[in-house]
Amino acid sequence: MATTTKVSALPLDYKATQKPRTLWGDAWRRFRKHLLAMLGSTALIIIMLGITFGPLIWTLDPTYIDIVDSFSGMTAEHPFGTDNLGRDTLARVLYGGRVSLAIGVVAMLIGILIGTLVGLLAGYFKFLDSPLMRLTDMFLSLPLLPLLLVITLLFRDSLRVTFGPELGIFILTVIVIGCLGWMPTARLVRGEVLSMKEREFVVAARSLGAPDFRIVRNHILPNVLSPVIVSATFSIASAIITESALSFLGLGFPPDFPTWGRLLFDGKDFLTLTPALVLWPGLMISLTVLCVNFIGDGLRDALDPRITK
Amino acid sequence: MKKPVLKIGALVAVLLLLTGTLGGVFAQDGETVTILYWQAVSNMNPYLSGGTKEIDAASLVLEPLARYDETATMIPWLAVEIPTVENGGISEDLMSITWKLKEGLLWSDGTPVTSADAVFTWTYCTTEETGCAQVANWTDVTNVEAVDDLTVKVSFGVPKPFPYGPFVGSTSPLIQKAQFEACVGVAAQGCTEQNFGPIGTGPYVVEEFRANDVVTYTANPNYREEGKPFFQRVILKGGGDAESAARAVLETGEADYAWNLQVLPQVLASMEAAGIGTIMNVTSSAVERIHINQTNPDPALGDARSVWAEDGSNAHPFLTNPAVYQALSMAIDRQVIAEQVYGPGGVPTCNLVAQPPIYASSANDSCLQQDMEGAKALLDEAGIVDTDGDGVRELNGVPLRILYQTSTNAVRQANQALVKQWWDELGVETELRNIDAGVFFGGDPASPDTYGKFYADVEMFTNTFDGTDPESYMAQQQCSEVSGPDNNWLGNNVSRWCNAAYDELFAQLSQTVGLEARAEIVKQLNDMYVQGGGIIPLINRADVSARANSLEGVRMNAWDAELWNIADWTRAQ
Incomplete structure (x- = not known):
């Protein structure tokens, strides 16, 4: 990574005892001081560890029906209780978390990748600006849900045959959500790039004869990272929620396949009877989204050298 | 600076007023009964709508000559008796059925009910441009004539072992000739006043009709039974969903009756535990x-996906x-x-x-x-x-x-x-x-x-x-009904199940007279x-509905309009 601080002005003996400071080192130092961000990361890591290794420890099958034990309260046998068919809520929440988080992260990566690329190109190259931004407008004006329905209808069967029902729908869902969620990122990035490319250091780099690719990579991209990271956090949240909506409309995963959104929708009918069915998946969705937002907040502060406390 | 505060204040006041009036609407008293249909009623004319909600709403006003009670027994309603071959009401050759109206029947506007109204009802529904939703009730009917003021004769083009389609049940009630005379054919849909407030013989008349919202009824002053109906007003409220309708009757007591409660049994049971309402199943x-x-x-x-081929390929x-x-x-x-x-x-x-x-x-x-x-x-x-050990x-x-x-x-x-x-x-x-x-x-x-x-x-x-006769239901399993691209996938035989022996036996059913013999064939078809x-x-x-415990006399009916005996409903003291 590029070093931005020259340390030659410091006293010689000081320099010998201190490691050179880097952009990322500084960022990490600032990030650690951000209390909420650290709390968020800790909680998210715990959730991630839980859903990754939890099912190995809590080995109940999330789809196993034990009708005799329906609506069980929080017992040692079922710490989170059971649903109307006697399926264990803890196992379902753990298993559902894998799917929901995987969808959130992968869809976010796809969206961010496309969004950043479009934003950089539109902001940096004037001749691409207008066509790319009109494309973005066009995507923004597309009604998301009907489009999702049509795409799922068209490609569901062929993907199901190729990859099986679960993986097929996973691929379809993340691609569709990712490809329809890049527009806000693209707009943000373009705006930042537009202001950035008039800055002195970019003008300096250009006057030194640096090629466009290097200017974008070394000077502009690191400086537009903070809005990208913030919108990435929002993308994860909205991807989890969009997947829930799809499942509810019957175009997502099979109805017995647990995801957090599906558990929430299934549980809402029993809100007065056994609130735990809604409480746990709801809590997990909120907690995850909150954590990711705190982390985004912390990262933004940490990565922006202009914000100093 | 004060304006937003004022606005919010006004909003709160309006909301309070609204909830206040709603509370008034839903209050339980001896005069009014409140019924919830979570699918709202759009029309009061059952001939222009096939929906259960419209048919049920209209059944308070419009009545047929005979209907089914809650045990699926046919009982005379506006007619004196059920015509049969034995009492001479059905001709020996099964080509006609003759109904006799009760004497002294009055429409709610005070004019007498005559056989001319029955003839008009037939004309109204079978005029093609009317777009009658209940035209299936008049299958094979060639003529409806008024023998005298109180006698109606329905003639069929073919022998009809089951001639109880016309004028039987909530889908085939009498409408008043004087009121609907100008509404036959293309004019039918435009007759808003008639379609929203039909004149009938039933226990109630429409006081106010708000499409897709609320229907308010008052007691019919010319109702044929003295001292009925008990309730002076009926409010039929539409909208919401099944769960909230159930809650309104079973938990909060805002309403007296809720229709069609498709709610999970555990949820319903927890609501019933509140003890102010009862769930009814029929x-x-x-x-x-x-x-x-x-x-x-x-x-x-x-394209050949799920398409039936006659050769079984x-x-x-x-x-x-x-x-x-x-x-x-x-x-x-x-x-x-x-x-x-x-x-x-x-x-x-x-x-x-x-x-x-x-x-x-x-x-x-x-x-x-x-x-x-x-x-x-x-x-x-x-x-x-x-064979390959994968559990399948x-x-x-x-x-x-x-x-x-x-x-x-x-x-x-x-x-x-x-x-x-x-x-x-x-x-x-x-x-x-x-x-x-x-x-x-x-x-x-x-x-x-x-x-x-x-x-x-x-x-x-x-x-x-x-109704109670499954003939048209059994017809759905014939080879000719197989769903496919040629009938826009609207064929009733969705399983694409085809058996020549079934088709033959079904042809027998449509020509068989006598309940026992018909039942025997239906059973054989069913088994096949x-x-x-x-x-x-x-x-x-x-069918699942709920009623308030204070509401008495409800006899829920799955074979006819659910609210068929509302004239007998009373409030416990």
């Missing part, structure tokens, strides 16, 4: 069933095998489904025709008990075993993998999950799919997800029939269809 002929696709739904087939690779569909049925524990998923509203059944009892066959009752071991043995004997049985190298679709509804998804567990245990891998009800039942020929297209191996839904693997019947569903 047996109906509705059967929740799994249809078995007789054709191959493989996506690789393209596109048959399903394994579901037409008797061992397979019998085993699938045996593996299901219908008792558990009935108790856990449908609650008191469901009874296990093994038949297509489960009600009325006289038509219900007992030949298939072995399915009422789950027999997992028997099902496994059946498949083993037929050589359908797991194969028939001729084709693994038994099933795509099982239905509409999105908490009750159905619970049902699906249970069946999947049993079938997986049997060695039949099951994949579930749920489709939005609007799409699934929508009938759009362009959508791949409709129940008629049936791009799945099995699918589940409920079907039923009106069920044993031939057209469907796996699951549950005979009941």
